[in-house]
Amino acid sequence: MVLQITQDTFNNAVKENIELLGLTEEEAVEETVKQFEAQGVDLSKIIKESMSKEEFNEIIECAKTLEQLQKSKNAAEQINNNLNTLKLECEKGLQHKVAAGKTGVYNVLLNIYENYPEKNVKANTLKALIALMTKQPDLLDSRGVEFIMTNIKDDNQDFEIRRLILKWTKECCVMHEMNRQHIYDAHILDNLKEFLKEHIPMEVIREALSVCRALVLDDDVRVEFGRAHEHARVIASETLCLLMSLLNKFRGEEQLNNDILLTLTSLMVRTEFCKKVEDAGGLDIIKSVMTTFAQNEKIIRQCFKLIKSLAGNDECKIHIIQKGYAVVILQSLSSTTLSPTTVTAGLSCVAALTLRSPENSKVLFDNGIPEVILALMKQHGDQKQVQKTGSWAIRNMVSRSKYQCKTFLELGAEDIIRGSLKRFKDIEYDLKAALRDLGCDVKLKEEWTGKGGVLTTGFNKLEIDD
DSSP: OOEEOOHHHHHHHHHHHHHHHOOOHHHHHHHHHHHHHHTTEEOTTSOOSOTTSHHHHHHHHHHHHHHHHTTOSSOHHHHHHHHHHHHHHHTTOHHHHHHHHHTTHHHHHHHHHHHOOOHHHHHHHHHHHHHHHTTOGGGOOHHHHHHHHHHHTOTTSOHHHHHHHHHHHHHHHTTOHHHHHHHHHTTHHHHHHHHSSTTSOHHHHHHHHHHHHHHTOOOOTTOSSOOHHHHHHHHHHHHHHHHHHHHHHTTTOHHHHHHHHHHHHHHOOSHHHHHHHHHTTHHHHHHHHHHHTTTOHHHHHHHHHHHHHHTTSHHHHHHHHHTTHHHHHHHHHTOTTOOHHHHHHHHHHHHHHHTTOHHHHHHHHHTTHHHHHHHHHHHTTTOHHHHHHHHHHHHHHHTTOGGGHHHHHHTTHHHHHHHHHHHOGGGHHHHHHHHHHTTOOOOOOOOOOSSSSOOOOOSOTTTSOO
């Protein structure tokens, strides 16, 4: 659990350092920061400058003006100007957002939205809310949740306004577990499903997908246990068919395809969902997407991650290779311009497909995957994750197909892996295990003797075939 303090606690500590130690304000702030950081306190949302500083004056004045105008009926232009100013000020950084939040402008913005029917005022209000609460979701309260649900289901509402509400909703969910739970418990999924239809504008679909992904995050360090898995389970059960239909319908749309692939990957938390994607024709659709966007590294990387997730189901794993993915994967990995993150995703995908599957290993082997694996490990010799996932792929390839060892060794696998051993001591086990399965002479450290103690082996049992 991360330690946090309020702004008032920080300000009082600064005041004490000024009075007790005779420091200037700047010296007191610096000393206070050091004191709290030494205690492990998170100061990311604390304003470390004096609120009297000029850089925060505009935020304070802007908030005051909006508060005075919130009930006016004929001040749309003035309100829009101040909303734009507030948005620009909040976008300067987190401390500016915190300063704005302390003025109480959050409720003022909700009041303005409800009091003004003009579309441009509503849109600018939502843009200001997004700027205010991005990375500062703590401001959301029960009124905000009710506001989201009331306006998101309003069929008479303009799609652009609903898109902005979805965008704000997503920002309220990021890094805040309780907001996610409150929004989810308000049955937002029923409304999100209505946005995942072919006739809905593409930008609105993308924002709805971003909310789905935000609801299954597990990124709030203040909460020991979240409900990400439960949310993912229900969302997957109710949206997978809709997502596959969208991917099939819009398979030529780059940005939407990437968002759908991201969402699908985030929802693959149970093995039966992998089969559900396959039953919906997912394997053919994903393969088609990889072919269509063969030169698009971002989409190829996301496809690798999704295939790896689908390979968690043993039936899907077999069917993926039977569908001819070996050639597609080989071609996708053969580009010389691939980034280390894409290579890592691709090698991890190969490792997942060949885990306890000599049949898959044989097909990939016959299509020349050993040359590709080793070429990538050699090309990215300074990248630890590439070396780690490459060693996983080699292990799973040869573990139950020993006839492949000769080919890997002739291609220089031993020299490449031993070179990595000298550079990356913290993945020593993974690299040595690959050497062992290749039949090379290697001394493995005995991790556990059965006499008590902690097992410290770092490899992932789900990734590597033992």
